[in-house]
Structures are given as C-alpha cells and as structure tokens.
Amino acid sequence: MLIQVPEQGTLADVAAHRLAHSIVTGELAQGQKLNEAELAERFGMGRGPLREALRHLEGMRLVKRIPNAGARVVVLDRKTLSDIYGVREALEGMACRLAATQMTDEEIAKLSKLLDNHEEQIKKVGGKVYSQSEGDLDFHFQIARGSRNQMLMDMLGSEQYQLLRMCRYRTSRKAARTKPALQQHRQIVAALEQRDGELAELLMRRHIHGAWKSISEMIDKEEEESAA
Amino acid sequence: MLIQVPEQGTLADVAAHRLAHSIVTGELAQGQKLNEAELAERFGMGRGPLREALRHLEGMRLVKRIPNAGARVVVLDRKTLSDIYGVREALEGMACRLAATQMTDEEIAKLSKLLDNHEEQIKKVGGKVYSQSEGDLDFHFQIARGSRNQMLMDMLGSEQYQLLRMCRYRTSRKAARTKPALQQHRQIVAALEQRDGELAELLMRRHIHGAWKSISEMIDKEEEESAA
C-alpha cells in the first residue's frame, strides 16, 4: 500500500501525513482555511509541531501559506492540473525510458503481476475505482523506482507528488477509463520486457496525455453542470 | 538578481533564506551537522522559527533530517549530481519546447540582450566565473518562466531547485566552460526566435548534457587528486 502507516516519528510527521490524507481525499475542501489552534486540538498536539507540518505541506504544494494570514488548502484549477500533467508527461516518460534499461527481470515480472491483480479487481467490482486508482498510482511509482534516479523518485513518489493523488481522487469518481488505461499499462510493460526504452517512453507519454485529455473533458462537463 | 532580498516575512523565512545561502555557497560544508540552538543563537531567534526553516530546507532537499538525530547538510555525491542533471535535461528541454511557442518577441529579445551582457562580462573579467554562473542560472530561469507552466517554474526556479545553484557553486570555481556555454545559449535563443520548439528542446538537452559531462570529468579529476 502506498499510504504510509501512521508512522512512529515526530508529531509533526504524523500531522503532516494526516493532513495530507485529509486534503487528498477531499475531506478538507479546496481553498479551505486551516486554523492552527483548531487543527492542533483535533490532532491532540501543540501548535508547534502543527506549524512544522504546515511548512512541510507547503513544500509539497498541498497548502499555500500567506504570512500573518494563515494557510489554505491549495485550489486545483484547470491550468494547474494541465501544468501538472505536462510535467508528469516529461518526468514519467523519462522514468520509463530509464526503467527499460535499469529494472531487473524480476521487477518487470512483478509489475506484470500487479496488472493481473488490477484486472481481476476491475472484473470483480466494476464500481470500485478507488482501489484501482491507488493501484494505478502504485504502478507508476514502481516504474519511477525502476529508473534508479533518486530525484525522479522523489518528484514522482509519495512524498513530493501528493498533488497527483489529490487530483486523481477528485476525478476518479466518475472516471470509467480503467480498461483502456490497463491496456496501455500492459503495452508499457511489454516495451519494458523488450528493453525498448524509446517505445516505453512514447507509450507512457501517450498514456498520460490521454489521461489528461479524459480528465480535461470531465472538468469541462462539470463546469457546464455547475454553470447550469 | 536571483538572490532574494532579506525578506520582510516571518523569521522562519529569513532563516530559511540565510541557511539556504550558506549551504549553497559552501559556507556550511556538506554533511555538516546543524545544531538548532547554535543556529538559533547565531540568527538571533528562538528555536521555533529555526525548526520551521529546517523543515522548509528539507523540502528543498538542501538538508536531510533524521528524527531525534538532527539535520545535516545534504551531500552531493556523483550519483546525486548525475540524477539531478538527468532530471534537468528532461525538465529544461520541456521548458524550452514550450517557451518557443509561449514567449513573446519582447521576452526573447530580452533574453538575447542578457547574453550580450554575459559576453561583455566574460570579455572584461575572464576569471569572474561566479557572476556568469548566476547569470547563467538567470538565463535558464527566464526560459522556465517562458514556458508559462507554473509547476515547471517552481521546480526549476529559485524556490525548489537551490540544489542546482549548490552544485554550480561547487563546480564553478575551475569551470572554464563559459564560452562554449554562451555559444550554445545563443543557438537556443536563435531557435526560440524561429519558434522552433523541437530544435530548442534538442539544443537545451544537448547543452545540459554537455555541462554534465564537463562537470563529471571535473569530479573525476578532483577524486584523483584527493586520492593521490
């Protein structure tokens, strides 16, 4: 599972994880004001650790802080999402290219099995998109790991890129794109098996580009609805 | 100038900037332990703001924190630098491609003037590599701005990517690569003027790749020296 366990570390780390989870899942609405005292009480800790947690989340771009005016949950407008997907296309494409030469056969085989699980899950419960989405994230993260590039892993991994999960969570409710996505994943794995980095990159870029197109259309529809 | 002014914000922000500067310039050695009480005293503030600053720097990857064991300045080993340059190649290449279609004619003209300044500076004082390095960073950042992609700007800009400045600072002492770099910059601007995104991306990637090769050799030499 990608969700980090409660963690035995400092209270600030715990708070950061809990806050991140609340934000990603939408429990804390976008643009919502985050009151330090209130959150500290809810988490049963002082304001010190909580402030550190907010700093941490600011670095992850999950909240925006304004001096003397508090912190607010970031708002994911269309432009921001578009920018994110653009960067993802470049970074994950690169990850794929590297992974094609760096991953071991065992890792690739594991990736293939991961997809088998996904397929089974999809067949079992058509509606449960959530777990697929998490699994999908896991797929992408495994490839990032396969690149053997630590900076890339940080940028695409759990720590730095929770924004991704946030926008996924927001858009995964209606998303019925699981089947073509799965097929594209299979194509990517096939390219990795053949150690064809260029092809793997191309497929990954196309996969992400398609995902953005799909999400973009969904946003358009939502905006129409909310406007009507 | 790219170096942010002392900033009127919170003490934590001031501390973060000062610490970042000290780390980037090498005033604080790599791997050095950062004592909270000592630094707080030196900056004339309590430990609270300083801890927030350390959290911030951790997000920037300038320091590494270990629970109950304090923070240390990150160490830039060869692998880390290699990873950074790899990611840069992807991100700045993308920035260049976007900039070719997004930048205004005025911005491109300004970029060209910037290079004129560089050239003059180089001719005037051959040894002063530092200012060139800062200017070079400025060149790259201006292109990132030209991409109109906020996330890209954050990742390549001052806030998130001080690691870059750090490794530049470390390697810019002996670097005599200013002239070919300048010429490559000119080529990139020419591609931008022609609105040729693909070419601009290619040139930028090649430029960064060459920079890494040059730095890599330098590191090899240093290691030989220190081994002898």
Place this chain on the structure above:
DNA sequence: CCCACTCCGATTGTCGACAATCTAGGCGAA
C-alpha cells in the same frame, strides 16, 4: 584485549503563554 552495559551530558521534541498582526464590526462625520 574486547565486548556489553550503564549512566550522563547534550540535543531534539513538545508545550504553554505572551506579543504582534490582521479582520470584522460598529460608530461618527461628510
């Protein structure tokens, strides 16, 4: 001689309280 244990100093993690700053609402004058 080497290893493990213990205790102590130092450092980090946390809290509560105080000061500085911003925001909202009421009040008075044009």
Place this chain on the structure above:
DNA sequence: TTCGCCTAGATTGTCGACAATCGGAGTGGG
C-alpha cells in the same frame, strides 16, 4: 446613505522552559 476610522476579537508569530531521546565516555565482566 456611504465612506473612513477605530476598537475588539481572533489568529498568527515568537519565545522560554520542560520532557523525551540519543550518543558517547567510562566501567566491569568475559
């Protein structure tokens, strides 16, 4: 009525002190 000012409340920024934890010196046993 409307605009601007001013006070009051709430919220953030900061500090100092206490508790928890870690690293290392010193000691005793094998």
